[in-house]
Amino acid sequence: MKVLAINGSPKENGSTASALRFMAETLAGAGIETEIAHIGKGPVQGCTGCNGCDETRDGKCIYNDNINAAFDKLNAADGLILGAPTYYGGIAGGAKSAFDRLFYMGADLKGKPAAAITVARRSGGEDTFHQLNSYLTLSGAVIAPSTYWNVIHGNSGEEIMRDTEGVRILRCVCESMAWLLNIIHAAKNSVPFPEMKRDAWMNFIR
């Protein structure tokens, strides 16, 4: 079983990367493989709402960059970790642009365990965590629980590993994700995930 861990930070080796590497190691200890995909580097094109992913490119975004590659990886993965730093009390801009496009394409997360994590130097992490969870809960993901909200504190990869409570929270998320992966894998033929159709679509027009 394989988990995709997406790093939305502009920094390939920053705090979020360090948190995701720790999670990958923890999951490896439970027999789960993790691939880390860094999609926050450089200028990231945001979603323009053109609906091209719906109409022209077999579900892919018209901006054919690493977000399309991440989309394929996500659909093939058994689980997801969505990681981003906190900027001004919310998801860092590049990560937000990337995730808007990834999820507007209709990433298939139905019945897959998933977790959001964020890194903040000091405060605003809870808002970011709840924003990140919004992508997961409307995509059919099964949220891996922990003992607190998944915010780890620090300004560098080295600092966050000294947030002992944050590290423990990440370890708990990984343990519950491995547990969910094993349960879902064992039960997938006998207890299928509901179809969850999205066929009642209205815009509150009276």
Ligand SMILES: Cc1cc2nc3c(=O)[nH]c(=O)nc-3n(C[C@H](O)[C@H](O)[C@H](O)COP(=O)(O)O)c2cc1C
């Ligand atoms: C533009 C910008 C805005 C930030 N805003 C916040 C913030 O609102 N709250 C906070 O605690 N830290 C904030 N930080 C600090 C980052 O969250 C922190 O450095 C984090 O470790 C960066 O993760 P990364 O190395 O994965 O990019 C901000 C950093 C930048 C560059």
